[in-house]
Structures are given as C-alpha cells and as structure tokens.
Amino acid sequence: MSGVTEKHYDTIVSPVITEKSTIAAENNQHVFRVRIEATKLEIKSAVEALFGVKVKAVNTIITKGKAKRFRGRPYKRSDVKKAIVTLEDGHNIDVTTGV
Template sequence: MSEAKERHYDAIVAPVITEKSTIAAENNQHVFRVSGEATKPQIKEAVEALFDVKVRSVNTLVTKGKNKRFRGRPYKRSDVKKAVVTLEDGHTIDVTTGL
C-alpha cells in the first residue's frame, strides 16, 4: 500500500452508523470518526481519495469523554473527534461496505 493511502487511513478511523447519521446521509452528509490530529483539508483529501467523490465541505466536532463507573470503579471515556462531510450533488458513499 502506498504511503499516501496509509496516511488517508490514518486520518479516517471509521464511519459513524447511527440513526442520526443515516438521516444526514439522505442530505449528502456522511459522518466519520477521525484522528484527533486530523485537519479539515486532510479529511477532505482522504475522503476524496478513498471514496472517489467530490467534497463540498467538512465540519468537525470533538465529543468530550464522559466520566463513568464500572463495578463501582470510576473511569473516563476517551474524547472522540468526528467529521461531518458534505458531498457535492450527484456524489454518494455507501459506508455499509466498509473502508
């Protein structure tokens, strides 16, 4: 695998498949878990290269980890960075096939 393609897989961790992201997919918006260090241009480049589509915009958000308890012992979930990728009209991604 080429170094450029490996870098794309480092930027995009996994697609987010939830009820909310499925509804967003109807409006050409797809949600991905991304690396915490990934920037918007890197995410755009990775999605365009891996899925062969044209990206209109990328919005990112960081979901802060919650403090939880398991069997009485406290722990903290990890922070998760997500990217909402809006595609140009006429382009689609089938995230159920996997990366």
C-alpha cells in the same frame, strides 16, 4: 483511486452509523470518526482519495469523554472527534461496504 496513502487510512477511523447519520446521508452528508489531530483539509483529502468523491465541506465536532464508573471504579471515556462531510451534488458514498 490513485494517490491513496497509508495516512488517508489512518485519518478516517470508522463511519458513524446511527439513525441521525442515516437521515443526514439523504442530504449528501456522511459522518465519520476521525483522529483527534486530523485537520479539515486532511479529512477532505482522505475522503476524496478513499471514496473517489468530491467534497463540498467538512465540519468537525469533538465530543469530550464522560466520567463513568465500572464496579465502583471511576474511569474516563476517550475524547472522540467526528467529521460531518458534505458531498457535491451527484456524488454518493455507500458506507455499508468496506474500503
């Protein structure tokens, strides 16, 4: 794990553990919440450095925050960026263990 910097830890916020992401993990795809400003190259280098795997592709999605109400007062949820990381064959990540 040489070359791991603080920026790598700041790029990846958390893994997304849902039913859909668990099914995707069977196809060597893992889903992470990332910083809104993070680029695909930054995400790729962070995953490779933190988990010691080889990344094949990175796809990103920005989910816009919904307008909601709580006790009659409106507010807006934050925008969230997710990265779907496809790993090379033979590489695997166990997201249930901490980094």
